[in-house]
Amino acid sequence: MGRGLQLGKIFGIPFRIDYSWFVIFLLITTSLSLFIFPDAYPDWGAAQYWIVGIATSLLFFASVVAHELAHSAVSIRSGIPVKSITLFIFGGVAHIAREVTHPASELKMAAAGPLCSIALCGLFSGLWWVSRDFSVHLSALAWYLAIINGMLAVFNMIPGFPLDGGRVLRSILWMITSNYRRATRIATMTGYGTSYLFILGGIAIFFFFGLLNGLWLVFIGFFLNSAARSSYRQSMVRDALKGFVARDVMTKGLPSIPRNLTIKELVQSQLLISSSPCFLVADGERLEGVLTLHQIKELPREDWDITTVGQAMTPVEKLKAVKPSDDVISMLERMEEGTLNLVTVVEEGRMLGLILRENVIQFAYRLQELRT
Numbered sequence: 001m002g003r004g005l006q007l008g009k010i011f012g013i014p015f016r017i018d019y020s021w022f023v024i025f026l027l028i029t030t031s032l033s034l035f036i037f038p039d040a041y042p043d044w045g046a047a048q049y050w051i052v053g054i055a056t057s058l059l060f061f062a063s064v065v066a067h068e069l070a071h072s073a074v075s076i077r078s079g080i081p082v083k084s085i086t087l088f089i090f091g092g093v094a095h096i097a098r099e100v101t102h103p104a105s106e107l108k109m110a111a112a113g114p115l116c117s118i119a120l121c122g123l124f125s126g127l128w129w130v131s132r133d134f135s136v137h138l139s140a141l142a143w144y145l146a147i148i149n150g151m152l153a154v155f156n157m158i159p160g161f162p163l164d165g166g167r168v169l170r171s172i173l174w175m176i177t178s179n180y181r182r183a184t185r186i187a188t189m190t191g192y193g194t195s196y197l198f199i200l201g202g203i204a205i206f207f208f209f210g211l212l213n214g215l216w217l218v219f220i221g222f223f224l225n226s227a228a229r230s231s232y233r234q235s236m237v238r239d240a241l242k243g244f245v246a247r248d249v250m251t252k253g254l255p256s257i258p259r260n261l262t263i264k265e266l267v268q269s270q271l272l273i274s275s276s277p278c279f280l281v282a283d284g285e286r287l288e289g290v291l292t293l294h295q296i297k298e299l300p301r302e303d304w305d306i307t308t309v310g311q312a313m314t315p316v317e318k319l320k321a322v323k324p325s326d327d328v329i330s331m332l333e334r335m336e337e338g339t340l341n342l343v344t345v346v347e348e349g350r351m352l353g354l355i356l357r358e359n360v361i362q363f364a365y366r367l368q369e370l371r372t
Contacts, residue, residue, distance in 0.1 A: 010065065013072055013082050013094075020089035021061075029057045032144070041140060048137065056141050060148050063120050064092040067152065070116035071109055071164075072096075078105045083336075091152070098333035099238055103174035103183075110167035117153035121146050160194030160224055161187040162231035184235045191228030195221045237364040238329055246331055247324040249360050250345045250353035256280045259288055259310030263296060266309060271296070277356055278342070281313045289313035290354065292342060314342065321346040322355070332360060 005017045033053030037044065044052075064087060071094045072082040081097040100106040124146035132139040157165035161184075170187035174180055202217030257266060257279045266279075271293075278292040291313040299307060320343045322331050335343060335357050345352045 010069065010085065011072075013069075014084040015065070016084055016086045018086055018088035021087045024089045025057055025061065028060065029053050032056055036144070037140065041136065052137050052141055056144055059141070059145055061087060061092075063117065063145065063149050063152070066120060067113045067116050067156075068092040068094040070112040074105075074109045074112040078109065080105075097336055098329075099235065103171040106167055106174070107171035110164045110171060113164050114153040114156045117149045117156070121149040121153065124149060158194055159187075159190050161191035161228050163191070163224070166191050166194075166228075181236070181239050184232065184239075188228050188232040191231075192225060195223075195225035195228060197221070198224060236368055237361060238332075240364040240367040241328045241332070241360070244328040245324065246322050246326045246328060246345050246355060247352075249328055249363050250324075250355050251277065251359065252353040254278060254280050254354060256282045257291070257309055259283060259308065259313070261309045262305055263299060263307050263309065263312060264304040266291075267296070267304065277359060278354060279309075281309050287316050287351065289315045290319060290342060290344075292356065294341060294358070319344045323347065324352060328360065331355070332357070 005019075007015050007017060009015060029050075030053075033049045037049045037053060041049075065085065068085045072085065075082050075094065075096050078100065080100065083095040083097055085092060085094050100109060124142045128139050128142035128146060131142060156163055157168070159165045159169045161167065161170060166187050169190060170183045173183035173186055177183055198217050198221030200221075202214040202219075202221060204214070205211050205217065206214030255270065255274060255276055257270065259281050261269075270279075278290055280287060281289040281291055288310070291309055295312055295314070299312060320334075320340055322334075322343050322345055324345055324347050331343065335341070341357045343355050345355060
């Protein structure tokens, strides 16, 4: 979900809309305006269907933002910063800077969103009850918002990791077993099972009843399966890195290159025969910056012969430093928080090495392979 529009901040939290959100917004608006409202209120005019339909869709997504803000509020109270909130095709997600370290905190955080949706369901139900005698348009809007928020709460409480219900399940299992790895594995297996049920159920609905809603369930099932797999990998990376410090994962003995070398010259002379993930850019004995393989890949090939190493590098003054004894998990969380791919390891003003985020992840994967 790297694509999208930055819309500002809500209570200091950056708020984004992924481009996929426009797809579901269009689907919900057209469904309400062309089918649901015309069937329920045949005496309305076309403009009324669209006005109420658009208003309902916008308020539904405002409800999704409220759902994510509830997660965020509990996260911040637990001392975990929230990087951003993003709306996308399946609703919304609050990006937290690091994972929770206690099952009770995860339980509170996971339950906050569905509880907010239930509260909104009750709020819109009350608005429907009050408005039904004086405004049919307001009551129609409120009624469908009550239904949608109720469905949102129920869907999120499905015990499929990484949905809220799956995280609630993991927190409870974590409390019972005192084993984060085991709790995560069970919750993930439940998530896989839930995704397969969605896929099989959707296929059955489509082929036996001829309903296109079945394809939507299949789509959701594949999304849940992918999300469960990704969340499990992230959790296992965190678990594998317990007890390691920056000194254990840093890269030492990096090759040094001059700043006036072009990228094309670097590729032809060193990159093809070097296994180093990055290079130190130096002017004589003075370190000026760092150039990574990732930065080289991001440059268009047609610019390689006119772009120098000094132009493509990250200047040394922009590099963030960590201590050799810093905990790797905390360091990764800080890198995630600051969207950093690289940090230097410094002790008493002397650089001992570099740490690339992708190398740490590969290190964690190798540890997991050795343990299984």
